[in-house]
Amino acid sequence: MSEALRELIDIAGRHARGRRTPTAIPRVSIGRSEVTTPPLPGVWGSGILFVLQGAKTVLIGDRTLRYDRASYFIYTVDTPSISQIVEASAARPYLAIGFTLDLQAVAALLVEHEPVLGGDDFSTSPVNDELVDALRRMMRLLDRPAEIPVLAAMLQREMLFRLLQGPQGGKLRELAHADGHLARIGQAIAWIRAHCHQPIRVADLAEIAHMSNAAFYRHFKAATAMSPIQYQKQIRLLEARHLLVAQPGNVAQVAFAVGYESASQFSREYARQFGSPPARDAARLVARGEVAVEVI
Numbered sequence: 522m523s524e525a526l527r528e529l530i531d532i533a534g535r536h537a538r539g540r541r542t543p544t545a546i547p548r549v550s551i552g553r554s555e556v557t558t559p560p561l562p563g564v565w566g567s568g569i570l571f572v573l574q575g576a577k578t579v580l581i582g583d584r585t586l587r588y589d590r591a592s593y594f595i596y597t598v599d600t601p602s603i604s605q606i607v608e609a610s611a612a613r614p615y616l617a618i619g620f621t622l623d624l625q626a627v628a629a630l631l632v633e634h635e636p637v638l639g640g641d642d643f644s645t646s647p648v649n650d651e652l653v654d655a656l657r658r659m660m661r662l663l664d665r666p667a668e669i670p671v672l673a674a675m676l677q678r679e680m681l682f683r684l685l686q687g688p689q690g691g692k693l694r695e696l697a698h699a700d701g702h703l704a705r706i707g708q709a710i711a712w713i714r715a716h717c718h719q720p721i722r723v724a725d726l727a728e729i730a731h732m733s734n735a736a737f738y739r740h741f742k743a744a745t746a747m748s749p750i751q752y753q754k755q756i757r758l759l760e761a762r763h764l765l766v767a768q769p770g771n772v773a774q775v776a777f778a779v780g781y782e783s784a785s786q787f788s789r790e791y792a793r794q795f796g797s798p799p800a801r802d803a804a805r806l807v808a809r810g811e812v813a814v815e816v817i
Contacts, residue, residue, distance in 0.1 A: 555611045568622050572589070
């Protein structure tokens with residue numbers, strides 16, 4: 522382990538407060554756990570997760586990401602997923618840094634620098650020495666909070682530059698271009714999330730994204746590892762889980778509220794997704810004080 526990574530782990534460990542800790546540095550949070558976890562459903566927004574220590578798996582559609590120590594992944598669109606911490610202990614807790622993307626900063630960098638192209642959209646990448654050093658200097662600001670307003674934006678710009686030069690830089694470029702396919706897929710995803718209870722047609726979503734049906738389907742699957750209908754179902758089930766925990770009540774009412782026409786179909790798909798029927802799953806979450814859906 523490099524000295525820079527060791528220092529980064531020390532800083533993150535000292536400032537972490539629970540499973541997810543927002544920090545005084547804009548767009549930066551710290552994740553920490555001393556125990557492994559069961560599979561946890563959630564929605565990842567566009568951003569970057571750097572795993573510093575421990576290991577985590579994330580299931581997105583039909584693809585599985587595995588984060589080992591000193592690896593990262595760039596999430597380009599809001600993505601329903603199931604994550605699980607698979608390596609953690611009191612002696613060596615799972616530690617990660619989350620960073621929400623500033624697309625304006627990425628777009629400004631693109632005026633001056635071209636990113637590396639290519640790479641698998643659903644593979645984590647190892648952090649290199651330059652990226653670890655940029656992260657370390659940014660996280661050092663947590664010990665010097667008076668410097669955050671002056672230096673944070675500058676250090677985050679350097680970090681974004683290192684990411685643009687890395688194997689996932691092409692995704693950042695596409696996301697920052699307002700007319701790029703990822704930005705247009707993002708518009709369709711925003712519509713699905715706002716209208717998840719309504720029937721959807723791929724042709725209507727393709728029109729929102731200004732693509733042909735075939736191109737839209739291909740780019741959507743590349744960005745999310747699932748079809749638009751599968752994506753909508755994931756969002757519906759996550760919303761239903763949230764409703765069942767926040768306002769316990771009639772399962773059929775929740776099913777209809779999120780767009781299902783059949784309560785029995787809803788119960789089958791819910792149990793398949795979360796491992797238990799709706800009422801039983803919600804009761805378990807309430808009894809344990811667990812969150813229904815992680816928003817990351």
